[in-house]
Amino acid sequence: MKxxxxxxxxxxxxxxxxxxxxxxxxxxxxxxxxxxNSSVLAFESQPATGKAFGPDAVTIEMxxxxxxxxxxxxxxxxxxxxLRDHLGLTGTKVVCDRGxxxxxxxxxxGRPVNSCMTLALDVGSRPVETIEGLAEGNExxxxxxxxxxxxxxxxxxxxxxxxxxxxxxxxxxPNPTLQDVKKATRGNLCRCGTYPHVFKAxxxxxxxxx
Amino acid sequence: MNRFSWYEAKxxxxxxxxxxxxxxxxxxxxxxxxxxxxxxxxDVLDFLKEGLISPKTIVNVRDIPxxxxxxxxxxxxxxxxxxxxLAEIEHHPDVAINFPALQMAVAHAATPQLRNMSTIAGNxxxxxxxxxxxxxxxxxxxxxxxxxxxxxxxTGQNEGHAIINNGSCVxxxxxxxxxxxxxxxxxxxxxxxxxxxxxxxxEDFFVSPMQDxxxxxxxxxxxxxxxxxxxxxxxxTKSFYIKQVARESYDWSLADVAVVAEMKGNTCVxxxxxxxxxxxxxxxxYEAEKILKGEQLNDMSITKAAEKAMEVARPLSKNGYKIPLxxxxxxxxxxxxx
Numbered sequence: 001m002k003x004x005x006x007x008x009x010x011x012x013x014x015x016x017x018x019x020x021x022x023x024x025x026x027x028x029x030x031x032x033x034x035x036x037n038s039s040v041l042a043f044e045s046q047p048a049t050g051k052a053f054g055p056d057a058v059t060i061e062m063x064x065x066x067x068x069x070x071x072x073x074x075x076x077x078x079x080x081x082x083l084r085d086h087l088g089l090t091g092t093k094v095v096c097d098r099g100x101x102x103x104x105x106x107x108x109x110g111r112p113v114n115s116c117m118t119l120a121l122d123v124g125s126r127p128v129e130t131i132e133g134l135a136e137g138n139e140x141x142x143x144x145x146x147x148x149x150x151x152x153x154x155x156x157x158x159x160x161x162x163x164x165x166x167x168x169x170x171x172x173x174p175n176p177t178l179q180d181v182k183k184a185t186r187g188n189l190c191r192c193g194t195y196p197h198v199f200k201a202x203x204x205x206x207x208x209x210x
Numbered sequence: 211m212n213r214f215s216w217y218e219a220k221x222x223x224x225x226x227x228x229x230x231x232x233x234x235x236x237x238x239x240x241x242x243x244x245x246x247x248x249x250x251x252x253d254v255l256d257f258l259k260e261g262l263i264s265p266k267t268i269v270n271v272r273d274i275p276x277x278x279x280x281x282x283x284x285x286x287x288x289x290x291x292x293x294x295x296l297a298e299i300e301h302h303p304d305v306a307i308n309f310p311a312l313q314m315a316v317a318h319a320a321t322p323q324l325r326n327m328s329t330i331a332g333n334x335x336x337x338x339x340x341x342x343x344x345x346x347x348x349x350x351x352x353x354x355x356x357x358x359x360x361x362x363x364x365t366g367q368n369e370g371h372a373i374i375n376n377g378s379c380v381x382x383x384x385x386x387x388x389x390x391x392x393x394x395x396x397x398x399x400x401x402x403x404x405x406x407x408x409x410x411x412x413e414d415f416f417v418s419p420m421q422d423x424x425x426x427x428x429x430x431x432x433x434x435x436x437x438x439x440x441x442x443x444x445x446x447t448k449s450f451y452i453k454q455v456a457r458e459s460y461d462w463s464l465a466d467v468a469v470v471a472e473m474k475g476n477t478c479v480x481x482x483x484x485x486x487x488x489x490x491x492x493x494x495x496y497e498a499e500k501i502l503k504g505e506q507l508n509d510m511s512i513t514k515a516a517e518k519a520m521e522v523a524r525p526l527s528k529n530g531y532k533i534p535l536x537x538x539x540x541x542x543x544x545x546x547x548x
Contacts, residue, residue, distance in 0.1 A: 050220045050228065052267070055213035075216035075268065076258070097259065099252060102323050111297070111326040117255050118327065121216055122272060165322070186459040187321025 053121065062123055064089070065133030073120045080104045080115035083130060091131040091160050102187040105161035106130045112168050131160035134167060143167050143205040150201035154192035162188045166202040176206050212264035217245070218273070225271045226403050226432050234337065235431065236263050238354050238424035247271050247434060249293055250329040253336040261346050262353075272329075277436060282308070287442035292331035292435045296387070300325060309440060311449035311468045315390035318453045321460050331435035333385050334398065334415070337426060338490070339462055340381035341367065351379050351423050363527040370464060373523040373532045375489040379419035380526060382487045383426060386463045388412060389486030390451050392494060393468035396440045403432025409439070416491035426491070444480075447472050450546040452539045453486075463487040465535045469543045471507075476548060478502045483519065483544075488536060495519040498540070507548050516540040 054075035062069050064087060071086045080097075083089040083106070092115055095103035099117035106115045107129040134141040143163055146152070153159040162185060169176055169184035176184070181202045190198070219225035229245050233254060236244045245267035248254045257263045271277070277293040282304040290299065299305055299316045306313045319325060319333070342348040342359040349355030360368040360380050371380045391412045398415045400408045410428060417425050429435070443449070449470040455461035466486040472479040481502050483495045498519035505511050516537040523533050 050218045050224050053216040053218070055215050074213060076211050076213055078255075098256060099321075099324055099327075102321060105323055108326075112323050113327050114323045117252055117324075119251060119255070121218075122251065122270070124273065182459075184322065187323045 058121075060120065060123075062120070063125070063127040065129060066127075071120075075119065075121055077120045078116055079106070079108075079118040079120050079123060079128070082120040083115060083128070089130050089132050093157050093160055095157055096189075101158070101161075101189040102165065103158050103161040103189075105164040105188065107164060107168060110168075112165050129164075131164060134163065141167060142208045143170060143202065146201040146205035146208065147198075150197050150204060152194055152197040152201040154190075154194050158188055158190040158192075158194075162190065162198055166198065166205075169202070170206055170209060174206065174210065176203065178203065211258045211261075214258075214265050215267040217267050217269045219269055219271050221274060222271075222277075222401050222434055222436060223405060225269055225274060225434055226401065226405070228267070229269045229432060229434075231431055232425075232429055232433075233257065233263060234425045234427075234429075236265065237337075237352070240264070242266065245269055250295070250327050250332045252324060252328050253332060256344075257337075260344060262344070271434065280304070283442070285442055288440040290330050290438040290440070292437055293329045296320070296325040296328050296330065296333060297322070299330060308443060309390075309394055309449065311390045311393060311451040311470060312387070312440065314451040315387045315453065315466070315468065318451075318455075318460075319385075319387055330387070330438055333387050334391075334412075334438070335427060335429060335435065336384050338379075338381040339384045340371065340379075343381060351419070352381070354424070361526065366527060368526040369528045370462065370487070371526055371529055372489045373525045373529055373536075374485075374493060375418060375420070375491075376524065376526065377420060379423060379490055381419075381490055382463075383416065383489075383491050384462065385492070386453050386466045386486045388416070388492045389463075389466050389484045390449075390468040391438065391440065392492045393449065393451075393470045393482045393484035394440050394443075395470075395482065396438055398435055399437045399439060400429065400433050401436050402430070407436075408433075412492070413494070419490050443470070444472050446474065446479075448547045450543045452543045454535055454539050465532055465539055467536070467539050467543050469540075469547060471502075471547050473507075473547060476506050476508070478505055478507050478547075483515070483540065485519070485536065485540075488523075488532070495540075497521065502544075507544060512541050512544040515544065 057072045057074045059072050080094050083092050093103040094116050095101045097116050099114040104114050104116040105112050109126040165185045165188050181199050217228045231244045231246050233246050244265040248268045249272045277291040279291045280302050281289045296316050342350050343352050348359050360366045360371050372382050397409050397411045415427050451468045453463050453466040468484045471481040481499050483498050486492050498515040501515045501518050520533050
């Protein structure tokens with residue numbers, strides 16, 4: 001069983017076709033065909049009555065980490081799926097897929113939201129910030145550095161969401177107390193139990209950022 | 211999740227024209243043509259992901275202009291647009307000053323992320339969290355099935371269920387904010403398909419399963435909530451809210467209480483006591499209110515009121531703990547008014 005697995009992953013590597021790469025490629029193919037006969041949803045002048053879309057995929061524009069992206073999504077596509085499978089931004093994790101664990105936290109219009117419970121069509125012209133947008137080039141955000149320093153991540157699945165919640169706190173409150181940090185991250189579940197380290201890391205980052 | 215079309219409504223009228231059912235009706239008697247509203251979309255998406263509904267069209271009312279404002283008039287009270295998010299209510303200074311119970315209830319609802327997404331109308335219109343109701347494998351009364359799984363004295367997992375008015379469906383309403391709005395005598399403004407406005411008190415907005423098992427509120431096929439009105443409190447009004455949950459970070463309510471009282475010194479001139487997670491709808495304890503009206507608020511009268519509020523309780527096999535829990539939080543909330 002183990003050998004089979006090794007073999008298949010090796011083959012995938014050889015053909016330059018990982019699962020992720022395939023999904024991305026497939027998305028782009030669809031993009032080419034649908035873009036021809038469907039209008040761009042976002043940033044359009046508003047008609048007096050509404051407009052119907054789907055169920056087939058439509059082209060939308062989305063501002064992600066400061067860049068305007070064009071992508072083809074069905075109305076049922078969530079923001080998490082759009083980010084991960086269409087734009088390859090797999091830093092955002094999907095764990096519970098019901099808005100209960102907040103691993104999928106991104107900023108929408110500057111506020112933390114669950115990307116798994118946001119439909120991509122709902123984003124409109126509001127900017128999206130993901131964990132990938134936090135670092136400046138090769139320089140990590142002070143909070144990311146603090147997470148490494150304070151060993152605030154174990155299995156790592158909750159980490160991007162946890163950081164997006166805590167980073168939002170630091171953006172809005174430069175002098176947070178322990179209670180503030182707990183409040184800001186109360187929606188983020190960590191089943192490894194890294195909470196005390198997350199709190200320490202966030203308070204340390206706040207000090208550093210002063 | 212099934213595929214669906216998306217209708218981007220530009221006005222209330224436009225939205226009403228393009229919807230043909232409600233999420234509740236679709237759950238009770240599914241059709242192939244369902245088109246219903248979505249705003250923040252949390253509850254709708256939950257049902258979609260569980261495979262409990264498969265609409266043809268989602269009518270998006272989230273971005274209809276003019277439905278996202280909070281207006282406060284000192285003498286009139288507060289008008290909260292249907293699309294105002296819970297976070298906006300939580301952080302609005304006029305809410306904290308004039309309606310502390312509402313602010314506390316909103317601040318303890320869901321997670322910070324969900325409060326940034328959920329709208330006040332969606333919070334009131336959401337369906338119960340009863341796990342049998344939310345499961346595709348359980349056809350309960352609420353989904354046109356033939357039984358209540360929660361009621362069963364041995365197999366029913368009814369820890370979170372109703373202790374009052376539980377003669378039919380034993381679920382409790384999911385909105386803890388409704389508890390505060392009920393105590394504050396708020397009302398819901400609804401626009402019907404005929405474009406006529408209806409103003410309904412929160413108490414009449416919720417429908418008990420004894421009246422109609424297929425729904426939890428009065429919203430019909432072509433009804434859209436446009437705003438919530440919270441009347442201005444009379445002078446010397448105090449309010450408080452407590453939600454008891456199983457864990458500190460965030461959770462659904464096990465028991466919650468909102469108290470709003472007009473005080474004259476230590477004498478209670480008028481009072482409303484509302485209980486959440488006690489019955490299938492948020493309820494007022496008129497009996498407990500009667501005990502305190504015109505009386506001094508002190509340890510004795512408060513304890514008597516809390517005892518009275520629980521006299522009507524008839525617990526199920528696993529939720530008897532709710533009775534002392536309610537008594538305790540009613541006493542604590544009332545003590546805050548002294």
